[in-house]
Amino acid sequence: MKNKDNSKICIMIIPHTEKVKRITIPKWVPKVIITAIAIVVTVTLVFFNNMSSSEIELKEEYNNKITELSNLEKEYENKQKELEKLKSQNLELYEITNEVKNKLVEIDKLQRQLEKMAGIKSSSRGNIIRKINPEKLDPEKEMEVSKELLEDKEKELEIFIQDLEERFEYLESIPDLWPAEGELTSTFGNRKNPFGKGTQFHQGIDINNSSGTDVKAAAKGIVVFSGDKAGYGKVIIIDHGNDYSTLYGHNKKLLVNVGDKVEKGQVIAKMGNTGRSTGPHLHFEIHKSGNPINPLEVLK
Ligand SMILES: [Zn+2]
Incomplete structure:
Protein backbone atom coordinates (compact mmCIF):
# COMPACT_ATOMS: atom_id res chain seq x y z
CA MET A 1 0.00 0.00 0.00
CA LYS A 2 2.72 2.39 0.97
CA ASN A 3 4.70 1.36 -2.02
CA LYS A 4 1.64 1.77 -4.10
CA ASP A 5 1.02 5.25 -2.56
CA ASN A 6 4.66 6.24 -3.19
CA SER A 7 4.52 5.29 -6.82
CA LYS A 8 1.41 7.32 -7.60
CA ILE A 9 0.29 10.93 -7.27
CA CYS A 10 -3.25 11.94 -6.85
CA ILE A 11 -4.37 15.16 -8.51
CA MET A 12 -7.69 16.59 -7.49
CA ILE A 13 -9.42 19.08 -9.70
CA ILE A 14 -12.00 21.07 -7.81
CA PRO A 15 -14.21 23.18 -10.03
CA HIS A 16 -16.76 25.61 -8.49
CA THR A 17 -19.77 24.03 -9.91
CA GLU A 18 -19.15 20.48 -10.80
CA LYS A 19 -18.06 17.51 -8.95
CA VAL A 20 -14.55 17.10 -7.79
CA LYS A 21 -12.44 15.21 -10.29
CA ARG A 22 -9.69 13.03 -9.17
CA ILE A 23 -6.87 11.93 -11.43
CA THR A 24 -4.29 9.52 -10.37
CA ILE A 25 -1.03 9.50 -12.28
CA PRO A 26 2.19 7.57 -11.66
CA LYS A 27 4.72 9.46 -9.64
CA TRP A 28 7.44 9.25 -12.37
CA VAL A 29 5.36 11.24 -14.88
CA PRO A 30 6.21 14.77 -13.65
CA LYS A 31 9.88 13.79 -13.45
CA VAL A 32 9.77 12.73 -17.07
CA ILE A 33 7.99 15.94 -18.02
CA ILE A 34 10.58 18.07 -16.20
CA THR A 35 13.42 16.08 -17.79
CA ALA A 36 11.74 16.45 -21.18
CA ILE A 37 11.43 20.20 -20.72
CA ALA A 38 15.05 20.38 -19.62
CA ILE A 39 16.10 18.43 -22.71
CA VAL A 40 14.05 20.67 -24.99
CA VAL A 41 15.53 23.78 -23.41
CA THR A 42 19.04 22.40 -23.70
CA VAL A 43 18.48 21.33 -27.31
CA THR A 44 17.02 24.74 -28.11
CA LEU A 45 19.96 26.48 -26.47
CA VAL A 46 22.45 24.30 -28.30
CA PHE A 47 20.51 24.89 -31.48
CA PHE A 48 20.55 28.65 -31.00
CA ASN A 49 24.18 28.54 -30.06
CA ASN A 50 24.89 26.53 -33.16
CA MET A 51 22.88 28.93 -35.24
CA SER A 52 24.80 31.91 -34.03
CA SER A 53 28.15 30.10 -34.55
CA SER A 54 27.14 29.15 -38.06
CA GLU A 55 26.14 32.75 -38.53
CA ILE A 56 29.62 33.79 -37.43
CA GLU A 57 31.04 31.23 -39.78
CA LEU A 58 28.92 32.63 -42.54
CA LYS A 59 30.06 36.12 -41.73
CA GLU A 60 33.66 34.97 -41.67
CA GLU A 61 33.14 33.23 -44.96
CA TYR A 62 31.61 36.36 -46.38
CA ASN A 63 34.54 38.42 -45.15
CA ASN A 64 36.90 35.91 -46.67
CA LYS A 65 35.08 36.11 -49.95
CA ILE A 66 35.30 39.87 -49.85
CA THR A 67 39.03 39.69 -49.20
CA GLU A 68 39.42 37.14 -51.96
CA LEU A 69 37.48 39.37 -54.28
CA SER A 70 39.61 42.41 -53.50
CA ASN A 71 42.72 40.27 -53.98
CA LEU A 72 41.36 39.12 -57.29
CA GLU A 73 40.73 42.71 -58.21
CA LYS A 74 44.30 43.62 -57.35
CA GLU A 75 45.52 40.63 -59.30
CA TYR A 76 43.43 41.70 -62.24
CA GLU A 77 44.90 45.19 -62.04
CA ASN A 78 48.39 43.75 -61.94
CA LYS A 79 47.60 41.52 -64.87
CA GLN A 80 46.25 44.51 -66.72
CA LYS A 81 49.45 46.41 -65.98
CA GLU A 82 51.52 43.42 -67.09
CA LEU A 83 49.47 43.24 -70.25
CA GLU A 84 50.07 46.93 -70.91
CA LYS A 85 53.77 46.39 -70.34
CA LEU A 86 53.74 43.38 -72.66
CA SER A 173 96.86 42.46 -110.59
CA ILE A 174 95.39 44.02 -113.76
CA PRO A 175 98.01 46.39 -115.28
CA ASP A 176 95.67 49.30 -115.85
CA LEU A 177 97.64 52.08 -114.14
CA TRP A 178 99.46 54.49 -116.42
CA PRO A 179 103.16 53.67 -115.78
CA ALA A 180 104.39 57.22 -116.25
CA GLU A 181 103.26 60.78 -116.74
CA GLY A 182 104.04 62.28 -120.09
CA GLU A 183 103.05 62.48 -123.72
CA LEU A 184 101.87 59.43 -125.65
CA THR A 185 104.09 59.57 -128.71
CA SER A 186 103.67 56.12 -130.19
CA THR A 187 100.86 53.57 -130.03
CA PHE A 188 100.57 49.79 -130.39
CA GLY A 189 100.73 48.19 -133.82
CA ASN A 190 102.41 48.77 -137.19
CA ARG A 191 104.29 52.00 -137.48
CA LYS A 192 106.97 53.60 -139.56
CA ASN A 193 110.37 52.41 -138.46
CA PRO A 194 111.94 55.36 -136.56
CA PHE A 195 115.43 54.00 -137.27
CA GLY A 196 115.15 53.05 -140.93
CA LYS A 197 112.92 52.33 -143.89
CA GLY A 198 109.62 50.49 -143.97
CA THR A 199 107.30 49.61 -141.12
CA GLN A 200 107.75 47.69 -137.90
CA PHE A 201 105.33 46.23 -135.41
CA HIS A 202 105.39 48.28 -132.23
CA GLN A 203 104.62 45.90 -129.34
CA GLY A 204 103.72 48.65 -126.86
CA ILE A 205 103.28 52.36 -126.32
CA ASP A 206 105.81 55.16 -125.84
CA ILE A 207 105.41 57.83 -123.19
CA ASN A 208 107.75 60.80 -123.48
CA ASN A 209 108.92 62.84 -120.54
CA SER A 210 112.10 64.24 -119.10
CA SER A 211 114.90 61.93 -118.00
CA GLY A 212 114.48 60.75 -114.42
CA THR A 213 110.67 60.79 -114.44
CA ASP A 214 109.16 58.12 -112.16
CA VAL A 215 108.25 54.82 -113.83
CA LYS A 216 105.59 52.99 -111.86
CA ALA A 217 104.36 49.41 -111.77
CA ALA A 218 101.05 49.21 -113.67
CA ALA A 219 99.83 46.54 -111.25
CA LYS A 220 101.04 44.53 -108.28
CA GLY A 221 103.24 41.59 -109.06
CA ILE A 222 106.68 40.03 -108.89
CA VAL A 223 109.74 41.35 -110.72
CA VAL A 224 110.89 38.58 -113.08
CA PHE A 225 113.50 40.58 -115.00
CA SER A 226 115.65 43.57 -114.06
CA GLY A 227 118.60 44.33 -116.31
CA ASP A 228 119.75 45.04 -119.85
CA LYS A 229 118.01 43.69 -122.91
CA ALA A 230 119.12 44.23 -126.49
CA GLY A 231 117.33 47.24 -128.00
CA TYR A 232 115.28 47.85 -124.81
CA GLY A 233 118.17 49.13 -122.74
CA LYS A 234 117.59 48.91 -118.98
CA VAL A 235 114.41 46.85 -118.63
CA ILE A 236 112.04 45.71 -115.90
CA ILE A 237 109.54 42.86 -116.47
CA ILE A 238 106.82 42.18 -113.89
CA ASP A 239 104.64 39.08 -113.69
CA HIS A 240 101.17 40.04 -112.35
CA GLY A 241 99.54 36.62 -112.37
CA ASN A 242 96.25 36.01 -114.20
CA ASP A 243 98.43 35.62 -117.36
CA TYR A 244 99.43 39.31 -117.33
CA SER A 245 102.96 40.66 -117.47
CA THR A 246 104.37 44.12 -118.25
CA LEU A 247 107.64 45.43 -119.65
CA TYR A 248 109.24 48.81 -119.01
CA GLY A 249 112.11 49.75 -121.35
CA HIS A 250 114.77 52.43 -122.01
CA ASN A 251 115.12 53.28 -118.32
CA LYS A 252 117.90 55.37 -116.91
CA LYS A 253 117.92 53.58 -113.54
CA LEU A 254 116.33 50.37 -112.25
CA LEU A 255 115.05 50.45 -108.65
CA VAL A 256 113.84 46.86 -108.14
CA ASN A 257 115.43 43.43 -108.44
CA VAL A 258 114.28 40.02 -109.63
CA GLY A 259 112.04 38.42 -107.02
CA ASP A 260 110.87 41.72 -105.54
CA LYS A 261 107.17 42.02 -104.83
CA VAL A 262 105.84 45.34 -106.11
CA GLU A 263 102.55 47.13 -105.48
CA LYS A 264 100.46 48.89 -108.10
CA GLY A 265 101.89 52.42 -108.48
CA GLN A 266 105.23 51.62 -106.87
CA VAL A 267 108.16 53.49 -108.49
CA ILE A 268 110.30 50.76 -110.09
CA ALA A 269 112.60 52.79 -112.35
CA LYS A 270 113.63 56.23 -113.62
CA MET A 271 112.80 57.18 -117.18
CA GLY A 272 115.79 57.29 -119.53
CA ASN A 273 117.15 56.86 -123.03
CA THR A 274 118.96 53.51 -122.88
CA GLY A 275 118.87 51.02 -125.77
CA ARG A 276 117.53 51.88 -129.20
CA SER A 277 115.89 55.16 -128.27
CA THR A 278 115.55 58.57 -129.90
CA GLY A 279 115.07 60.44 -126.62
CA PRO A 280 114.05 59.98 -122.99
CA HIS A 281 110.83 57.96 -122.97
CA LEU A 282 109.22 54.86 -121.52
CA HIS A 283 108.48 51.95 -123.82
CA PHE A 284 105.66 50.04 -122.12
CA GLU A 285 104.29 46.63 -123.10
CA ILE A 286 101.49 44.49 -121.72
CA HIS A 287 101.54 40.76 -122.41
CA LYS A 288 98.55 38.50 -121.98
CA SER A 289 99.22 34.76 -122.02
CA GLY A 290 102.65 35.52 -123.51
CA ASN A 291 101.43 37.73 -126.38
CA PRO A 292 101.67 41.53 -126.54
CA ILE A 293 98.29 43.28 -126.42
CA ASN A 294 97.31 46.91 -126.94
CA PRO A 295 98.02 48.67 -123.62
CA LEU A 296 95.45 51.35 -124.40
CA GLU A 297 92.72 48.71 -124.13
CA VAL A 298 93.83 47.94 -120.56
CA LEU A 299 95.04 51.27 -119.16
CA LYS A 300 92.45 53.41 -117.42
ZN1 LIG B 1 108.38 51.79 -127.89
Missing part, protein backbone atom coordinates in the same frame (compact mmCIF):
# COMPACT_ATOMS: atom_id res chain seq x y z
CA LYS A 87 51.91 45.43 -75.25
CA SER A 88 54.51 48.18 -75.12
CA GLN A 89 57.26 45.55 -75.15
CA ASN A 90 55.59 44.00 -78.16
CA LEU A 91 55.56 47.36 -79.86
CA GLU A 92 59.21 47.84 -78.98
CA LEU A 93 59.99 44.42 -80.34
CA TYR A 94 58.05 45.20 -83.47
CA GLU A 95 60.07 48.39 -83.91
CA ILE A 96 63.34 46.54 -83.29
CA THR A 97 62.51 43.75 -85.75
CA ASN A 98 61.44 46.33 -88.30
CA GLU A 99 64.64 48.27 -87.71
CA VAL A 100 66.64 45.08 -88.21
CA LYS A 101 64.81 44.42 -91.45
CA ASN A 102 65.26 47.97 -92.69
CA LYS A 103 68.97 47.81 -91.92
CA LEU A 104 69.20 44.50 -93.76
CA VAL A 105 67.49 46.03 -96.78
CA GLU A 106 69.98 48.95 -96.66
CA ILE A 107 72.89 46.51 -96.43
CA ASP A 108 71.43 44.61 -99.36
CA LYS A 109 71.27 47.80 -101.45
CA LEU A 110 74.84 48.70 -100.52
CA GLN A 111 75.92 45.18 -101.37
CA ARG A 112 74.36 45.45 -104.82
CA GLN A 113 76.05 48.81 -105.41
CA LEU A 114 79.40 47.36 -104.38
CA GLU A 115 78.83 44.37 -106.61
CA LYS A 116 78.15 46.69 -109.53
CA MET A 117 81.24 48.78 -108.72
CA ALA A 118 83.47 45.75 -108.37
CA GLY A 119 81.90 44.05 -111.37
CA ILE A 120 81.00 40.88 -109.52
CA LYS A 121 77.90 38.92 -108.71
CA SER A 122 78.04 37.55 -105.19
CA SER A 123 76.36 34.39 -103.93
CA SER A 124 72.56 34.37 -103.75
CA ARG A 125 70.96 36.63 -101.24
CA GLY A 126 68.12 35.63 -98.98
CA ASN A 127 64.69 37.17 -99.34
CA ILE A 128 64.73 39.54 -96.41
CA ILE A 129 61.99 41.92 -97.46
CA ARG A 130 59.11 40.44 -95.52
CA LYS A 131 56.28 42.60 -94.25
CA ILE A 132 55.24 41.95 -90.68
CA ASN A 133 51.85 42.53 -89.23
CA PRO A 134 52.11 43.98 -85.71
CA GLU A 135 48.70 42.55 -84.75
CA LYS A 136 49.77 39.05 -85.68
CA LEU A 137 53.13 39.53 -84.08
CA ASP A 138 54.38 36.56 -82.14
CA PRO A 139 57.31 38.06 -80.20
CA GLU A 140 59.27 34.86 -79.81
CA LYS A 141 58.76 33.89 -83.43
CA GLU A 142 59.72 37.34 -84.65
CA MET A 143 62.85 37.33 -82.52
CA GLU A 144 63.69 33.92 -83.93
CA VAL A 145 63.10 35.12 -87.49
CA SER A 146 65.16 38.28 -86.92
CA LYS A 147 67.96 36.23 -85.42
CA GLU A 148 67.92 33.85 -88.37
CA LEU A 149 67.89 36.76 -90.82
CA LEU A 150 70.87 38.36 -89.11
CA GLU A 151 72.78 35.10 -89.01
CA ASP A 152 72.04 34.46 -92.69
CA LYS A 153 73.11 37.98 -93.57
CA GLU A 154 76.30 37.61 -91.56
CA LYS A 155 77.23 34.44 -93.47
CA GLU A 156 76.26 36.10 -96.72
CA LEU A 157 78.38 39.18 -95.96
CA GLU A 158 81.36 37.00 -95.07
CA ILE A 159 81.13 35.38 -98.51
CA PHE A 160 80.53 38.78 -100.12
CA ILE A 161 83.59 40.31 -98.44
CA GLN A 162 85.63 37.31 -99.54
CA ASP A 163 84.34 37.78 -103.11
CA LEU A 164 85.16 41.49 -102.92
CA GLU A 165 88.65 40.82 -101.59
CA GLU A 166 89.28 38.31 -104.36
CA ARG A 167 87.95 40.83 -106.86
CA PHE A 168 90.15 43.62 -105.49
CA GLU A 169 93.10 41.26 -105.47
CA TYR A 170 92.35 40.47 -109.12
CA LEU A 171 91.91 44.17 -110.00
CA GLU A 172 95.21 44.98 -108.29
